[in-house]
Amino acid sequence: MVATIILILWDITTQNTDAIVNAANSTLLWWWGVDGAIHRAGWPMILQACQNITRIEYPKGLPTGEAVATVWWNLPAKRVIHTVGPRFSDYKNDDRKDDLFHCYENSLKIALDHGIKTISFPSISTGAYGCPIEECSKIAVETVRGFVELYPEIEEVRFVLFSNKDYWVYQKLI
Ligand code: ADP
DSSP: OOOEEEEEESOGGGOOSSEEEEEEOTTOOOOSHHHHHHHHHTTTHHHHHHHHHHHHTOTTOOOTTOEEEEEOOSSSOSEEEEEEOOOGGGOSSTHHHHHHHHHHHHHHHHHHHTTOOEEEEOOTTSSTTOOOHHHHHHHHHHHHHHHHHHOTTOOEEEEEESSHHHHHHHHHHO
């Protein structure tokens, strides 16, 4: 059966899916937005796990579009998948779309590798990274739909939005 895709208007750190996705920056350190909420909720273990990853595997930072997983402490989800979205101002052309596609796809691939069946995504790149939500939401929904059609192991995907405006943009697509 193909996964259920649902929309939630709430804080992603409260979601009880097997994994939640973090819209991280390349250092995987504490920042604002989703990143800040996740680090605050998982303090200090999540930060230490991220520091280990960047020190050992990605000393130059996690590249845009890539994703890595850490375990999760204290809260409902078992894992956090950190992915780095494109920052609008870094691009002179449409390449940001490919990078955003890879964020969703690589996060879902990691989910499969870890036997994750349910996963929550924030609206990657549409906060501090400044990408237009109309464009990003289409990429998010199309990429997730395409992936779950191929991999029925994923049973549920939630898009967790943090404002009414963002929620309604996604609502038009779902
Ligand atoms: P990026 O740097 O990739 O743009 P941000 O964290 O700045 O990531 O923002 C991405 C989106 O996540 C924004 O729409 C923002 O409003 C939203 N957001 C911020 N905090 C949370 C949260 N706790 N749960 C879900 N979404 C959130």
